[in-house]
Amino acid sequence: MEWLSWFDAADYEFARQVLQRGVAALFFVAFLSSLNQFPALLGERGLLPVPDYLAGFSRLRRPSLFRRHYSDRLLRGVCVTGLVVSALLVAGIPQVGPPWVPLLAFLALWLLYMSIVNVGQAFYGFGWEMLLLEAGFTVAFLGSDQTDPPRTILIMIVWLVFRLEFGAGMIKIRGGREWRDLTALYYHHETQPMPGPLSRQAHLLPKPLHRIEVVGNHAAQLVVPFLLFFPQPVASAAAAVVILTQLWLVASGNFAWLNWIAIVLAFAAVSDPVVHAVFPAVPLDWHGETAPGRETPLWWLVLTLAATGLLLVLSYRPLRNLLSRRQLMNASFNRWQLVNTYGAFGTVTKQxxxxxxxxxxxxxxxxxxxxxxxxxxxxxxxxxxxxxxxxxxxxxxxxxxxxxxxxxxxxxxxxxxxxxxxxxxxxxxxxxxxxxxxxxxxxxxxxxxxxxxxxxxxxxxxxxxxxxxxxxxxxxxxxxxxxxxxxxx
Structure with missing residues (x-):
């Protein structure tokens, strides 16, 4: 159908591959982390036992498979299931089938991991938990190899990157004076929660370079996110800036999967022609002669537009929060942790x-x-x-x-x-x-x-x-x- 030409983003197949496999890989890491640590931290004999936590509620109002009963055995079953489903998605197996197959796979990851997060208490109270959940839900509607990527979902993923980057930038501008006088990175590399192998070298850089780092951070988080919505190749160039700045954060510290998921999601703004121009080995035609025959079923169009509409409606409060002087950081406005507000390091610890x-x-x-x-x-x-x-x-x-x-x-x-x-x-x-x-x-x-x-x-x-x-x-x-x-x- 010709009127679907705008909806079908045929030139964003590389983006879809990165988004689906990258988000699935991060779910794999998240479930592995939970499998290895949750029983000791929150299990039946943990530091903050989930059974005691659940006993404090007449009814847990947040969705979780553990609402009525928790056991370490059930927790391990949830984690192993999540590991298997995410591994299949990384391998691209569900994506070979109809679009409802990867949809159900990602929604399963979303629901399974939400079950863990919603009883995780202090140990799961970080922004990257809700970020992974929101990303998993949104990426679920990217379809399969039998359909072109839906443009509206790609736009919603770009909107997620915008909220992540611009929200973090505004938290800093509204936060500690050190971000405004450009001295924040005199301290941050040394005082961040978990330094990496290159953090000391980053800390020992000359102070003028630290000031340049802060200026670059402000530009990357307060200016570049708007360019993600521009036509190509500007959007791809903006995504490249996001990716490069996040890679610097990966190299200079340990922030769980926060930086990696930002890198993955930024590919939603990168088109196939741009990727091919930079890396000629990446093909323009991913599916060979089968690509021209791909059609979007009407039911999939309706479902995807409904999901887009839901995400747009849920965007009202996060958008208002971005414009508020009392901006919340890493907050969810609904039980399902969709379309959240993000931000980090509004102030920097000096010692x-x-x-x-x-x-x-x-x-x-x-x-x-x-x-x-x-x-x-x-x-x-x-x-x-x-x-x-x-x-x-x-x-x-x-x-x-x-x-x-x-x-x-x-x-x-x-x-x-x-x-x-x-x-x-x-x-x-x-x-x-x-x-x-x-x-x-x-x-x-x-x-x-x-x-x-x-x-x-x-x-x-x-x-x-x-x-x-x-x-x-x-x-x-x-x-x-x-x-x-x-x-x-």
């Missing part, structure tokens, strides 16, 4: 305060006791250790540890964590990089706060350390199973 947990086997501990420190996988601890690259994998315990000094160390889950260390709980110890007692239970643990900073080049040569630290306080400890936390020093 890095790290929690260091240590234990001892001594009966009566004092300063001369043999205190051994627990090692975490992602957060700084060992002064000589180069931070690892974990993203897009998400280390949930390490992330929450960064927030404790900014709020209080006396949070329920953290005291539960100390109790698990005193019990030498195996599933909790598996969340750590290093158990100094090799599975044995310490008699006492304590918590100290340190100021961490990156060493400069001279200090690295002289000491071999990548970090320097200074003791600030001991807010908890020593405590044992016979003695509750609370002793202050």
């Amino acid at each position: 890095r305060i790290e929690i260091v947990v240590a234990g001892t086997l001594d009966e009566d501990p004092d300063e001369s006791s043999d205190w051994r420190e627990y090692g975490f996988k992602g957060k700084p601890g060992d002064l000589r250790r180069i931070p690892r690259q974990w993203a897009p994998y998400h280390l949930r315990l390490d992330w929450l540890m960064w927030f404790l000094p900014l709020r209080t160390v006396h949070e329920e889950w953290f005291h539960a964590f100390l109790g698990k260390l005193l019990e030498a709980d195996r599933q909790t110890l598996r969340l750590l990089r290093h158990d100094p007692f090799d599975g044995a239970a310490p008699r006492w643990v304590r918590v100290r706060l340190y100021h961490y900073r990156f060493t400069d080049r001279r200090e690295l040569r002289e000491t071999g350390n990548r970090w320097m630290r200074t003791l600030l306080s001991e807010p908890i400890g020593p405590v044992s199973l016979r003695r509750t936390p609370g002793r202050q020093r």
Whole structure:
């Protein structure tokens, strides 16, 4: 039907391939992260057990398969199912069939992961969780190899990228003064929640380059997003800027899948002719002689336009939020976590305060006791250790540890964590990089706060350390199973 020529975006097949397979790959990472960590953090014997959480509601109002019953076995079943479905989508198998096949596959991922997020409490309270859910729902309507990509859905994905980038930019402009006086990146590379292997080198760049970084960030988040809606090749060029800036963030830190999903979604603005012009090896005709015969069924057109209409209606409150002086960051306006508002780092922490947990086997501990420190996988601890690259994998315990000094160390889950260390709980110890007692239970643990900073080049040569630290306080400890936390020093 000729009147469908605008609706069918035949020259965005490469974009569809990246969007479907990329979002599915990130769902795979998310389910893998949950499979490995959820039971220890939130399971039946976790730090914040889901059964206790559900018991606090007469009825959980957010959609979840665990609303009436939770078990670690059911959680693992949900994760394994999510892993299998996402792997099939990465391989492109559902996309070979009719458009309803990948639609159902992505909606299954959306519902399964939403079930986890909605009982995940503090460990799932980050913007990239709802971002993945919204992306999964929207990408579900991109169709299959039997139809051309629907243009309206591509536009809604571009609208998602706009909200993600422009929302983050406005949060910064309305936030801390450091973003307006261009000094934010004097600190950010050092104080971000989980540094990566190149974070120290980024921190040691000359301060004029840090100021240029901030200017570039403002341009990429406040100006470039508007260009995503322009005709080609301007839209593709704008998407390239988004992709390159996000790759710099990938290289300089660990932000779970936040940067990777922004990269994937930005391809919604990239057309096949532009991709072919830059990379001639990428074909213009993805489906050979079958491409001209592809037609959009009427039922699929109606369904896709209905989904587009739903997303447009739900866009009212996020749009109003973008224009508000009291802009919310990482907020959802409906139970289904669709068309959300995003943003990050409205203010930048000036100093890095790290929690260091240590234990001892001594009966009566004092300063001369043999205190051994627990090692975490992602957060700084060992002064000589180069931070690892974990993203897009998400280390949930390490992330929450960064927030404790900014709020209080006396949070329920953290005291539960100390109790698990005193019990030498195996599933909790598996969340750590290093158990100094090799599975044995310490008699006492304590918590100290340190100021961490990156060493400069001279200090690295002289000491071999990548970090320097200074003791600030001991807010908890020593405590044992016979003695509750609370002793202050």
